[in-house]
Amino acid sequence: MxxxxxxxxxxTRSLALPAATIGLGAFLLFLVQPLLAKRIxxxxxxxxxxxxxxxxxFQVLLLGGYLYAHLLQKLTAKRxxxxxxxxxxxxxxxxxxxxxxxxxxxxxxxxTFRILGLLAATVGLPYLLLSSTSPLVxxxxxxxxxxxxPYRLFALSNTGSLAALLGYPVLIEPFLVLGVQAWVWTAGYxxxxxxxxxxxxxxxxxxxxSGIPIGAVNTDMNAIADDATPTASLRLLWVLLxxxxxxxxxxxxxxxxxxxxxxxxxxxxxxCLYLLSFIICFDNPRWYVRKAFVVLLVPALLxxxxxxxxxxxxASVRIQVIVFSSALFVACMTAHGELSxxxxxxxxxxxxxxxxxxxxxxxxxxxxxxxxxIFSTLVEFPMALVLMAILxxxxxxxxxGEGTRRFVRLxxxxxxxxxxxxxxxxxxxxxxxxxxxxxTQVRNFYGALHVVEQDEGRARMRMLVHGNINHGGxxxxxxxxxxxxxxxxxxxxxxxxxxxLGEKGPLKFAVVGLGSGTLANYARHGDLVRIYEINPLVxxxxxxxxQAIPECxxxxxxxxxxxxxxxxxxxxxxxxxxxxxxxxxxxxxxxxLTHEAFQQYLRHxxxxxxxxxxxxxxxxxxxxxxxxxxxxxGWKILEVxxxxxDDAGVFSSDWVLMSQDGELFKRRELAVAGAPVESxxxxxxxxxxxxxxxxxxx
Numbered sequence: 128m129x130x131x132x133x134x135x136x137x138x139t140r141s142l143a144l145p146a147a148t149i150g151l152g153a154f155l156l157f158l159v160q161p162l163l164a165k166r167i168x169x170x171x172x173x174x175x176x177x178x179x180x181x182x183x184x185f186q187v188l189l190l191g192g193y194l195y196a197h198l199l200q201k202l203t204a205k206r207x208x209x210x211x212x213x214x215x216x217x218x219x220x221x222x223x224x225x226x227x228x229x230x231x232x233x234x235x236x237x238x239t240f241r242i243l244g245l246l247a248a249t250v251g252l253p254y255l256l257l258s259s260t261s262p263l264v265x266x267x268x269x270x271x272x273x274x275x276x277p278y279r280l281f282a283l284s285n286t287g288s289l290a291a292l293l294g295y296p297v298l299i300e301p302f303l304v305l306g307v308q309a310w311v312w313t314a315g316y317x318x319x320x321x322x323x324x325x326x327x328x329x330x331x332x333x334x335x336x337s338g339i340p341i342g343a344v345n346t347d348m349n350a351i352a353d354d355a356t357p358t359a360s361l362r363l364l365w366v367l368l369x370x371x372x373x374x375x376x377x378x379x380x381x382x383x384x385x386x387x388x389x390x391x392x393x394x395x396x397x398x399c400l401y402l403l404s405f406i407i408c409f410d411n412p413r414w415y416v417r418k419a420f421v422v423l424l425v426p427a428l429l430x431x432x433x434x435x436x437x438x439x440x441x442a443s444v445r446i447q448v449i450v451f452s453s454a455l456f457v458a459c460m461t462a463h464g465e466l467s468x469x470x471x472x473x474x475x476x477x478x479x480x481x482x483x484x485x486x487x488x489x490x491x492x493x494x495x496x497x498x499x500x501i502f503s504t505l506v507e508f509p510m511a512l513v514l515m516a517i518l519x520x521x522x523x524x525x526x527x528g529e530g531t532r533r534f535v536r537l538x539x540x541x542x543x544x545x546x547x548x549x550x551x552x553x554x555x556x557x558x559x560x561x562x563x564x565x566x567t568q569v570r571n572f573y574g575a576l577h578v579v580e581q582d583e584g585r586a587r588m589r590m591l592v593h594g595n596i597n598h599g600g601x602x603x604x605x606x607x608x609x610x611x612x613x614x615x616x617x618x619x620x621x622x623x624x625x626x627x628l629g630e631k632g633p634l635k636f637a638v639v640g641l642g643s644g645t646l647a648n649y650a651r652h653g654d655l656v657r658i659y660e661i662n663p664l665v666x667x668x669x670x671x672x673x674q675a676i677p678e679c680x681x682x683x684x685x686x687x688x689x690x691x692x693x694x695x696x697x698x699x700x701x702x703x704x705x706x707x708x709x710x711x712x713x714x715x716x717x718x719x720l721t722h723e724a725f726q727q728y729l730r731h732x733x734x735x736x737x738x739x740x741x742x743x744x745x746x747x748x749x750x751x752x753x754x755x756x757x758x759x760x761g762w763k764i765l766e767v768x769x770x771x772x773d774d775a776g777v778f779s780s781d782w783v784l785m786s787q788d789g790e791l792f793k794r795r796e797l798a799v800a801g802a803p804v805e806s807x808x809x810x811x812x813x814x815x816x817x818x819x820x821x822x823x824x825x
């Protein structure tokens with residue numbers, strides 16, 4: 128980066144320290160996000176919504192940091208330095224980085240505010256200071272270098288953030304356990320404190336802003352004039368141009384994590400693209416080719432809308448990731464390119480950044496707090512697409528650029544108008560399709576649930592659906608209503624195990640994950656089935672729309688709360704079988720597959736008991752994980768796969784059966800149906816402190 132630009136005062140001090148402070152602060156700012164989110168994910172059921180709640184916290188605190196930097200500019204340089212130094216010293220008191228287990232939820236319900244409180248107590252002050260670094264240092268440089276443009280340092284800040292997000296899944300997560308990751312971050316924060324203290328010392332003797340001539344060095348023809356105060360309408364446009372991409376980012380992330388898996392990669396990738404667009408747009412105005420991106424925006428938005436339609440929601444993971452990611456990047460480039468064109472002179476720098484962070488935080492608040500409570504479906508995603516098209520239309524027609532021919536301006540406006548109309552029609556069709564196929568739709572922190580019916584006559588079935596994933600169902604014909612269906616048919620691994628175990632007498636078995644309650648159909652008179660369920664809405668739907676629980680022939684108990692936490696608080700139960708079937712999106716939450724989880728299962732099993740793990744999955748190969756646990760834990764292991772049977776309402780399924788003695792596996796029924804589990808890839812044994820989903824992506 129050059130130390131000076133044309134028409135500016137000569138540089139008197141090196142940019143090395145400011146650049147190092149901003150880059151390191153941004154790196155730590157975004158490194159802590161996946162680290163902490165993964166650390167607390169097991170405490171809240173492994174739901175994709177945990178990522179959204181974490182994102183909400185980080186966006187709101189980013190706003191707090193930008194507000195702090197903005198308000199700090201109203202003080203004298205010496206007072207700024209004194210206050211900031213005090214806060215830097217105080218932030219040491221919360222180190223090392225370690226969430227307090229006392230924040231683990233003890234009751235069911237929406238844990239959003241508990242997650243926010245946990246994160247605030249764990250990393251609140253350090254994160255606030257880290258988030259204030261970029262605007263604060265840029266503001267100090269604006270005083271130190273009259274007439275110099277500091278906006279390229281915003282690109283540097285986002286580059287540091289991007290490096291952290293890309294480095295975490297590639298260089299950190301596969302090799303370091305979570306405890307070591309926390310210490311590495313703490314050490315990095317110590318280095319940051321040294322750099323930040325150096326900047327404070329350098330800033331304490333700066334002149335006051337009122338005495339600085341702000342030079343006209345912004346060559347962008349659309350930027351604000353030198354000392355013009357931004358109008359209210361322009362500030363609103365800044366906020367909206369930050370709000371809509373933020374909402375779209377969270378919508379894409381939630382969609383991918385719900386319908387694929389809540390893994391760091393699918394949380395990090397959209398955020399990386401979001402940051403990359405900031406880097407490109409604020410590095411130099413020439414990178415944002417306005418006409419090209421406005422044209423590209425149309426197929427990008429329509430492509431996302433097309434993949435959300437009912438006929439296309441089951442597209443392959445490769446297609447989904449490519450389309451949603453590339454389209455999100457185009458949308459963010461367009462919105463952030465417009466922001467770059469409208470940036471003010473350095474005198475209004477902190478106010479500009481405050482508006483950006485306010486818009487970003489609004490997107491997080493809307494997606495994380497408002498939408499789950501006012502909508503019964505994920506309506507904010509198509510809403511974000513429509514809003515993006517409308518907003519870019521307004522920005523384009525407001526100022527399509529000096530020298531733009533009239534027919535080009537009108538043509539761009541017409542194209543965006545058509546795009547907006549088509550997206551609106553698609554959104555209405557999507558909502559109507561959801562309403563037509565659903566008997567009821569409900570939503571909370573854990574996601575949107577639908578009860579749907581399909582087929583006709585005696586084959587008509589009622590299903591419980593979360594995203595694109597079926598969570599059990601039943602026939603509606605009276606004599607077939609209690610027949611085990613979907614993934615739990617009589618020839619499935621869990622069905623065979625329960626039938627053979629039941630030959631010895633009454634059964635006591637557990638199910639991790641209620642769904643529609645289908646497995647309760649296996650309970651006979653004298654049997655006990657205890658079901659662990661974290662989502663209150665699932666229990667309500669299972670009791671209202673399905674018969675398995677209300678009309679169970681045995682005794683059915685539903686224990687509310689995360690299964691791991693519930694089992695840890697209970698004495699040994701002596702279960703004959705534990706069925707692990709708690710799917711979050713299309714994958715069992717990681718914390719139910721770790722060594723510590725299997726230790727709990729073993730504690731609750733009677734001798735000769737079986738743990739049956741449902742591994743049917745389109746995207747992840749869970750077999751090697753269970754094989755690694757079996758090798759390390761002395762489990763006998765068998766995989767049972769069964770074919771689809773439409774007449775019986777049975778889906779194809781894969782179950783892995785694990786037992787400490789495996790005597791039952793010698794029975795002919797299981798020996799014929801089962802096959803040894805072979806690991807085709809080397810997978811390290813998962814623990815609560817280490818897991819790596821990238822190794823098992825199909």
